Amino acid sequence: MKTPKALEALIDDGVIDEVLRPLKSGKEAAVYVVRSGDDVRCAKVYKDMAQRSFQQRVQYQEGRKVRGSREARAIGKATNYGRKQQEAAWKNTEVDALYLLRDAGVRVPEPYGYYHGVLVMELVTDADGYSAPRLGELELTAEQAREFHAVLVRQVVRMLCCGLIHGDLSEYNVLVGPDGPIVIDFPQVVSAAGNNAARRMLIRDVNNLTASLGRWAPELLDTWYAEEMWALFEAGELQPDTALTGRFVHEQGDVDLDGLRHAINDAREEALIRQQGREAAAEAD
Incomplete structure (x- = not known):
């Protein structure tokens, strides 16, 4: 399939070799099945903040740590810089959680890295090697x-x-x-x-x-x-x-x-x- 623009940098950097097919697309992100060497994995591409509503996520963000006081003030004032920082924090939250939970023995997909705003992780499959059902x-x-x-x-x-x-x-x-x-x-x-x-x-x-x-x-x-x-x-x-x-x-x-x-x-x-x-x-x- 044609390589989505968001994944081109990963191919250029040698993180993945090929995009095989789309896996799913939701409100927050689109997920693709990709090949990295001999391994088949998935790549999660987060959608732009313009396509999503921060208002729906206020209740989830309470208690999250922000990198510095400047970022916290900007997020609180909803400036352009603050929105960008909030967007980055939203994406990083999942990445950080996956590594933490995986190390703690929680049954989550294994993360392989976070590149150019894209999370590359394990593709969960069924016994026949197809994408696992929900x-x-x-x-x-x-x-x-x-x-x-x-x-x-x-x-x-x-x-x-x-x-x-x-x-x-x-x-x-x-x-x-x-x-x-x-x-x-x-x-x-x-x-x-x-x-x-x-x-x-x-x-x-x-x-x-x-x-x-x-x-x-x-x-x-x-x-x-x-x-x-x-x-x-x-x-x-x-x-x-x-x-x-x-x-x-x-x-x-x-x-x-x-x-x-x-x-x-x-x-x-x-x-x-x-x-x-x-x-x-x-x-x-």
């Missing part, structure tokens, strides 16, 4: 759903032990390889200690996974892993391998249990509607 594209047994849920909850725990929360975790940014689920897409990662919405985002992440996998194993809908791990995190007692029960005793008035259960069920229904939409689109093709 979790939401699979039909699962109850046993598989329980297994995947346990694996993903453990990844959330390990991320939290690194001081990070995914912030947008769902069945659509989890790939399933031969060895199980792998978490992707981290530009919106949240500081667990520095963001006032951290607990809410953690609960939303886990509830999204629970709602999706609860379609196949309904007993998962009666678990409270996010609340349990957050309580341990706040108490300084959460470790990467801490055993969780999924049970949690809420303080009186602490949470609207019925409302939260309805929210999970709504998410479950939304996931089913999206799946039906994809199936209908596939049949139309």
